[in-house]
Amino acid sequence: MWLKKNGLQKVLNDIELPIVSIIEEAQNTGVLVDIPYLKKLSEEYHKKLTSLENKIWKLAGGEFNINSPKQMGEILFDKMGLSTKGLKKTAGGSRSTRESELVKLKGEHEIIEHILAYRELQKLLSTYIDNIPEMVGKDGRLHTTLNQTGTTTGRMSSVNPNMQNIPARNGLGEAIRSAFVAEKGHSFVAFDYSQIEMRILAVLAKDEKLINVFKEGKDVHSSVASFVFGVPEDKVTKDMRRKAKVINFGIIYGMGVNSLKANLGGTRREAQEFYDNYFKAFPKIAAYFDGVKKSANKKGFTETIFGRRRYFKGITSSIPYIRSMAERMAINAPVQGSAADIIKIAMKKADDRLKTEGLKDKAHLLLQIHDELIYEVEDEAVPKVKKIIKEAMEHFPDIELPLTVNVTSGKRWGDMK
DNA sequence: CGCATACGCGCC
DNA sequence: AAACGGCGCGTTTGCG
Numbered sequence: 001m002w003l004k005k006n007g008l009q010k011v012l013n014d015i016e017l018p019i020v021s022i023i024e025e026a027q028n029t030g031v032l033v034d035i036p037y038l039k040k041l042s043e044e045y046h047k048k049l050t051s052l053e054n055k056i057w058k059l060a061g062g063e064f065n066i067n068s069p070k071q072m073g074e075i076l077f078d079k080m081g082l083s084t085k086g087l088k089k090t091a092g093g094s095r096s097t098r099e100s101e102l103v104k105l106k107g108e109h110e111i112i113e114h115i116l117a118y119r120e121l122q123k124l125l126s127t128y129i130d131n132i133p134e135m136v137g138k139d140g141r142l143h144t145t146l147n148q149t150g151t152t153t154g155r156m157s158s159v160n161p162n163m164q165n166i167p168a169r170n171g172l173g174e175a176i177r178s179a180f181v182a183e184k185g186h187s188f189v190a191f192d193y194s195q196i197e198m199r200i201l202a203v204l205a206k207d208e209k210l211i212n213v214f215k216e217g218k219d220v221h222s223s224v225a226s227f228v229f230g231v232p233e234d235k236v237t238k239d240m241r242r243k244a245k246v247i248n249f250g251i252i253y254g255m256g257v258n259s260l261k262a263n264l265g266g267t268r269r270e271a272q273e274f275y276d277n278y279f280k281a282f283p284k285i286a287a288y289f290d291g292v293k294k295s296a297n298k299k300g301f302t303e304t305i306f307g308r309r310r311y312f313k314g315i316t317s318s319i320p321y322i323r324s325m326a327e328r329m330a331i332n333a334p335v336q337g338s339a340a341d342i343i344k345i346a347m348k349k350a351d352d353r354l355k356t357e358g359l360k361d362k363a364h365l366l367l368q369i370h371d372e373l374i375y376e377v378e379d380e381a382v383p384k385v386k387k388i389i390k391e392a393m394e395h396f397p398d399i400e401l402p403l404t405v406n407v408t409s410g411k412r413w414g415d416m417k
Numbered sequence: 418c419g420c421a422t423a424c425g426c427g428c429c
Numbered sequence: 430a431a432a433c434g435g436c437g438c439g440t441t442t443g444c445g
Contacts, residue, residue, distance in 0.1 A: 262432085
């Protein structure tokens, strides 16, 4: 009754319920882990960690707990007298020692680079390398728990361990991903939506310019740069594209002028001008954001394309900080949530296709990582599976622009092409 | 001793 | 490079 009243029956029936068993299967399947590989990595990294620890203690002129931000602040700013000018405070009012602040001190003392290197290794060892082997089951596979309704926006989450935040970016991260391997005679096949949140923004805002960028298969950052800077596409410089990328990325999080300035560098004026030019180039997006805020303020919730709601506290607050935060959440929720809806629907469609094609026992879903599905597939079935799952994920005839899926495969998660 | 926070940091 | 939106988790620290 309550669901019907809130118009969420379809979200439950058409999106969530059909994937309950699919998620359960993925959990039961698990991911095969190369434990000896992790043990070797652990030894290697622990050696480096110890060496860095000694170097840091030497430069600091004494031993302390490098893992303690409190002690780190006292050493750097009190004992060693490094400048705190322009450094951010933590939420609790202490001098922050997070990476973004420490890099500002790189020129002041060589200890900084060693601290950053230590932090990176410590994080990888404690969270992943030394932890994961203990969680691997008797079957040699790691079985995460995927929380289907773990977030306010509609995304899933993953716990014990969180398989959605396994390192991916830097060189060391790749080394960790390589610990996850496909069964003999199988490969990983990964399908990821390209720029899905920008595409959803284009759809939600009904912005023909942005919709056309995707219809024509153009590079979204270069195209947006061309519109915002008012130059032809072949005159878009590297720096223009970089700036457009920052604003494209920030816009779906409800970014304001201040955070744009912080992220672009330069003066407030320049940031304001760039910000204004963006919304001048995309007036439909400005109008859409305005409408979302107004509607959230009036109704107390936002909706995704498929009717999933998120309710907000603070959207009517008179405290600017509280209200701005709620407004940023309100801007982001339909975008992030619609993407979550789409991939959940795609999970069901992909599963149906595997069944009708008789491939259900040759391809198993392992993970969903927000805009990406990862399967383990029998080698001989890989080409067929690539084709049909890509099709299933891209087939959204009611969405008025193409949803593009990139496909990669490999024997190790850290080595996908 | 266990538990809750603060902090920092991994992912999309 | 970081991180406005969304998460989970390890370590430290302070408290009961």
